[in-house]
Amino acid sequence: MPFYKAISINESTTAYFWKISEDVTDLFRAVSLKDVTLFRYEGMKSESHQKGFLAVRMLLQHLGYTDYDLSYDEQGKPHLNDGKHISISHSHEFSCICISDSLMGIDLEKCKDKILRIAPRFLEMKHLENLSDTEKIQKATVIWGVKESIFKIKNEVGISFPEHIFENEFDVAAGNCSAELHFNNQIEKFTIQFYNIEEYIFVCAFPK
Known part of the structure; x- marks a missing residue:
């Protein structure tokens, strides 16, 4: 399973990493996407971007969330419907999400x-x-x-x-x-x- 690791940053903040080894078809079949997410996915021209996007949803599912628990505001900032803070990043063969009780931002390069x-x-x-x-x-x-x-x-x-x-x-x-x-x-x-x-x-x- 390509769930790679979790890093506990502090008592209320954990980052989760997915190392992408699947092809894009396998990732797509493994996740459930709401219509607005599917529309966004279908507009992506880069397969690498598609994989990173889908691997984020794999991480959500790994943690007991689904794409239906995730939304974006008008500025494109992600939010979870349980009120926890989330930040998202992906780069090449890794995707990452960080979930916290506190406001934070992440980047993976x-x-x-x-x-x-x-x-x-x-x-x-x-x-x-x-x-x-x-x-x-x-x-x-x-x-x-x-x-x-x-x-x-x-x-x-x-x-x-x-x-x-x-x-x-x-x-x-x-x-x-x-x-x-x-x-x-x-x-x-x-x-x-x-x-x-x-x-x-x-x-x-x-x-x-």
Whole structure:
């Protein structure tokens, strides 16, 4: 069974991972989708995206939920009908959901060389000084995940990764850091935890 693992982030927050080994037909047959979800699925042109989307539903079913328990608001943010908070991410061969009693946001990213080419667009390059190439890729991937996770929490039009979300200096080996969102004349602080999942980085952000 491709349920991969669960990570307990704190006493009320757990992340669940599905490693996708099934083909898209097997995944489709294994899940029950409501009409609006089916319409969204049928509009996806990428099979990889379809698999990630269906694997999220597999995780829900693994936990006793179904697609009928999941809805999205006008901004595209997911919600569970039992009132618990949920955040969703998928990347290549993994899908992930995080369920919590507290507001949070997650991101899952595969570590790839190309992130160093785009790093100047979203982070302060001083964060990557005096690191090996492998360490730079890992740290840049964490920083992207930090910004993506915070954006998922706030979900407001106009938020810019380089202009509004600032990560404080951190050591990748620590597995945690902090960040701030400077937006609409407010400063909001976040605590971050991150983990290695094979060659992926998983990030979870919480508002302070």
